[in-house]
Amino acid sequence: MSDPNERDSKLVQYMNEAYGKERELESALLAYIDMTTKAPYKKRLKQHLRETKGHARELERRIKKLGGGGHALQNVVAKTMAAAKAPLHAIRGSGEQEKMLKNAKTQYSDEHEEISTYLALETFASKVGDKVTAKLARDIRREEERMAKFLEGQIKSLSSAVALEEVPSAQRRAVKASVSRKRPAAKKAPAKRSAKPKAAKKSQRQTEKREQSERDEIPAGGPRPTSRGRSRRLGESHRRPRAVAPRRR
Numbered sequence: 001m002s003d004p005n006e007r008d009s010k011l012v013q014y015m016n017e018a019y020g021k022e023r024e025l026e027s028a029l030l031a032y033i034d035m036t037t038k039a040p041y042k043k044r045l046k047q048h049l050r051e052t053k054g055h056a057r058e059l060e061r062r063i064k065k066l067g068g069g070g071h072a073l074q075n076v077v078a079k080t081m082a083a084a085k086a087p088l089h090a091i092r093g094s095g096e097q098e099k100m101l102k103n104a105k106t107q108y109s110d111e112h113e114e115i116s117t118y119l120a121l122e123t124f125a126s127k128v129g130d131k132v133t134a135k136l137a138r139d140i141r142r143e144e145e146r147m148a149k150f151l152e153g154q155i156k157s158l159s160s161a162v163a164l165e166e167v168p169s170a171q172r173r174a175v176k177a178s179v180s181r182k183r184p185a186a187k188k189a190p191a192k193r194s195a196k197p198k199a200a201k202k203s204q205r206q207t208e209k210r211e212q213s214e215r216d217e218i219p220a221g222g223p224r225p226t227s228r229g230r231s232r233r234l235g236e237s238h239r240r241p242r243a244v245a246p247r248r249r
């Protein structure tokens with residue numbers, strides 16, 4: 001078989017990386033399943049282990065189709081397995097719920113690493129016209145996203161469980177009380193806003209007062225009023241009396 005061209009070499013490189021991660025997570029999932037005591041969580045982990053094995057199989061098939069596989073693929077697997085975080089799982093956390101919480105956080109992070117790997121593979125494959133690899137990457141990514149969504153719910157429920165398991169109820173109430181004491185301060189906020197109209201009214205009154213005093217000062221320092229203006233203030237008419245023609249007899 002001839003060597004793959006640049007396009008296929010790059011596709012194989014990306015799929016090798018994805019394959020290595022899937023194989024690493026296979027062994028990690030086995031450890032998580034052993035440690036998990038919560039039934040629905042354990043069941044979902046088992047389901048995802050089957051999905052993960054399926055992803056690795058489909059990737060391997062596609063890698064071989066594009067001229068990859070063999071020693072290169074085995075080397076990738078050996079490297080990723082050496083870097084696996086499995087030994088940490090057994091010593092995590094003080095309580096049972098906390099151990100599961102820490103595992104869920106690591107799994108959530110792993111799922112997002114896979115999501116980004118498949119998003120990059122899908123985009124690259126589409127760009128170079130490989131619809132088969134693009135579809136494979138999209139289908140796998142959707143399964144990883146569903147698992148990440150499930151883990152998000154687990155992280156929330158396990159965090160709540162840790163609070164119940166490890167913090168005495170009196171201390172949890174104390175936190176609630178300190179939060180409720182802060183609330184009246186928040187209610188005072190609208191009163192501050194109402195201070196603005198008051199300030200505006202005061203400023204308006206001051207302006208009116210100043211204008212009034214300026215009006216009062218006009219005769220002393222302002223322009224001299226005209227004779228017509230003076231007459232008007234005195235209630236006089238500035239019109240001359242109309243001349244009356246003498247009657248003819």
Ligand SMILES: [Fe+2]
Pocket residue numbers: 025048052111114144147
């Ligand atoms: Fe996954």
